[in-house]
Amino acid sequence: MTPPVPPVTRRRIRGDGVDLAVVEQGDRSRPTVLLVHGYPDTHAVWDEIAERLAGRFHVVRYDVRGAGASSRPTGRKRYTFGYLMADMQAVMDATAPDRKVHLVGHDWGSIQAWEAACTMPDRFASFTSISGPCLDHVGHWMRRRLARPTPSNLRRAAGQAARSWYIYFFQTPFLPELMWRAGLARPFARALELGEGVSPRPGHPAGTMARDGASGVGLYRANMLRRLRRPLDRRTDVPTQVIVPTRDLFVSPYLVGGLAARVPNLSIRQVAAGHWVPRSHPDEIAGWITEHTTGAQDGPPGAGGPRPPERAPLDMA
Numbered sequence: 001m002t003p004p005v006p007p008v009t010r011r012r013i014r015g016d017g018v019d020l021a022v023v024e025q026g027d028r029s030r031p032t033v034l035l036v037h038g039y040p041d042t043h044a045v046w047d048e049i050a051e052r053l054a055g056r057f058h059v060v061r062y063d064v065r066g067a068g069a070s071s072r073p074t075g076r077k078r079y080t081f082g083y084l085m086a087d088m089q090a091v092m093d094a095t096a097p098d099r100k101v102h103l104v105g106h107d108w109g110s111i112q113a114w115e116a117a118c119t120m121p122d123r124f125a126s127f128t129s130i131s132g133p134c135l136d137h138v139g140h141w142m143r144r145r146l147a148r149p150t151p152s153n154l155r156r157a158a159g160q161a162a163r164s165w166y167i168y169f170f171q172t173p174f175l176p177e178l179m180w181r182a183g184l185a186r187p188f189a190r191a192l193e194l195g196e197g198v199s200p201r202p203g204h205p206a207g208t209m210a211r212d213g214a215s216g217v218g219l220y221r222a223n224m225l226r227r228l229r230r231p232l233d234r235r236t237d238v239p240t241q242v243i244v245p246t247r248d249l250f251v252s253p254y255l256v257g258g259l260a261a262r263v264p265n266l267s268i269r270q271v272a273a274g275h276w277v278p279r280s281h282p283d284e285i286a287g288w289i290t291e292h293t294t295g296a297q298d299g300p301p302g303a304g305g306p307r308p309p310e311r312a313p314l315d316m317a
Contacts (some may be wrong), residue, residue, distance in 0.1 A: 006054040013062070013094045016086035017078070021069035022062040024095060025054035031125070031297050032058045032096040033289065036088070038107020038132060040180075040188075040213040042068030044203030045106065048282035049289070056290065057102070060095045062087075064109070066215035068208055079218035084112045085119065092123060100125040102293040103238075106278050107132045107250075108219055118234040126296035128241045128289050131248055131275050133255045135223065137262065139231025141255055160252040170220040180213035188213075195249070196274035204279065239265045241292040243285065245273040267292070 006025045013020045023043050033053055035046040043061035050059045063070040065087055066079065073079070092101055103124045105113030110132025117127045118134070142160070145153040170176050189205045192198045206212060240263045244253045253270070260266050269288055273281050 013090055015065065015071075015090045016083050018065045018071035018073060018087065020062050020065070020071070020087055020091060022060065022091055022095065023050075024061075025050055025059045026057055028058045028095075030056065030058045031293065032060055032092075032099070032101040033293060034088075034092065034096075034101045034103050035059065035061045036103070036105040036109030036113055037061070037064065037067070038105075038109045038111075039216045039219060040067070040209055041107070041204065042206045042208065042212065044068075044206060045276070045278060047203055049278050049286050052282060052286035053289065057293070058096070060091065060101075062091050064112075066218060067212045068206060072211065072215045073218075076218045076222040079216075079222040081112065081115050081223055085116055088112070088116055089120070089123075102126045102128075102289075102296070104128040104130070104289055105132055106130040107275070108216070111135060111223075114234070114236075117236045117238045117240065121236050121238045124238045126239045126241070126293050127236070128243065128292055130243045130277060130285070131245055131251050133251060134234055135227035136231040136234040137259060138255060139228045141257055142228070143231075144258065156252065156254045160255065163248075163250050163252060166250075167220055167224050170217045171225065176217045177214040180210050183210075184213065185209040192276060196276050196280055198276050198279045235262045237265060239267075239292070239296040241267045241269060241288065243269045243271060243277070243288060245271055245275060245277045247273055248275045250275050 009024045011022050013022050021043070035043070035050065037043055037045050042063050046061050050061060053059050065083065066072050100122075101124060103113050103117060103126070105111070105128070107130075110129045111134070113127060113129065114132070114134035114137075117124055142157055145157040185205065188209070189200055192205065193200065242256055242259070244256060246253050256268060271277060271281060271284055278285050
């Protein structure tokens with residue numbers, strides 16, 4: 001008999017000048033797992049994962065500013081990391097006060113989660129990153145490749161540059177917003193189905209995707225080029241698991257290179273999947289999140305620490 005899905009509760013929490021739509025599932029007395037979505041998604045991209053985790057954890061999700069049912073501030077300044085971190089802190093203070101949470105991020109949710117794990121590590125018991133690298137690490141990674149222009153380094157740098165074409169397009173004034181409002185959401189959903197095998201279902205892609213896409217370009221304009229051009233020295237001791245989809249069209253699997261020097265408590269998982277792996281492979285992702293969070297929460301010292309990759313190792317240099 002299939003166990004019942006824990007009920008979903010919804011509320012609004014005040015972030016830094018915005019109202020955030022927050023969703024909770026599971027027993028609040030259990031360890032909290034905070035799932036942070038990317039662009040141009042909402043919290044609903046995690047539905048399958050949340051259902052699998054909620055029987056064991058207190059699962060928290062929220063629509064980040066500019067997405068779903070949360071507020072949509074205007075102007076790039078309101079999408080800088082400082083505001084994103086204040087929002088995340090407000091959600092944690094309201095849903096899991098006085099205890100550490102297990103942080104999981106996908107795409108832009110992972111990018112901002114890296115910032116959180118590096119700037120307020122005392123707030124987290126573990127961190128799982130999916131298809132969203134630390135921008136500062138990417139900046140240092142590119143510099144190392146270009147400083148040693150071997151054929152393999154140049155090939156990998158060019159490969160990531162090609163994957164990142166949309167980042168530069170999003171710097172264009174007005175045009176990305178116009179394209180979203182003109183109907184980009186429909187072909188985007190079709191491409192998701194054809195390219196990654198992710199079929200539409202209620203909640204994803206969201207009915208608000210046109211507005212989410214238009215508002216969310218602020219994330220790219222406010223943060224991307226600044227950090228990539230002048231990367232900071234970001235490090236964290238939080239037990240960190242990086243899940244690497246080897247067929248990701250946007251994030252090169254080789255970006256894990258050099259990460260171990262900045263994240264000493266690191267484990268790597270590889271999965272033969274595309275970028276939207278939380279939708280396409282929910283059983284594997286939920287299982288790895290459970291294993292990593294349980295090891296960090298309850299296991300002996302080092303249980304949440306380095307673990308050999310599941311498949312052929314990537315170049316970690």
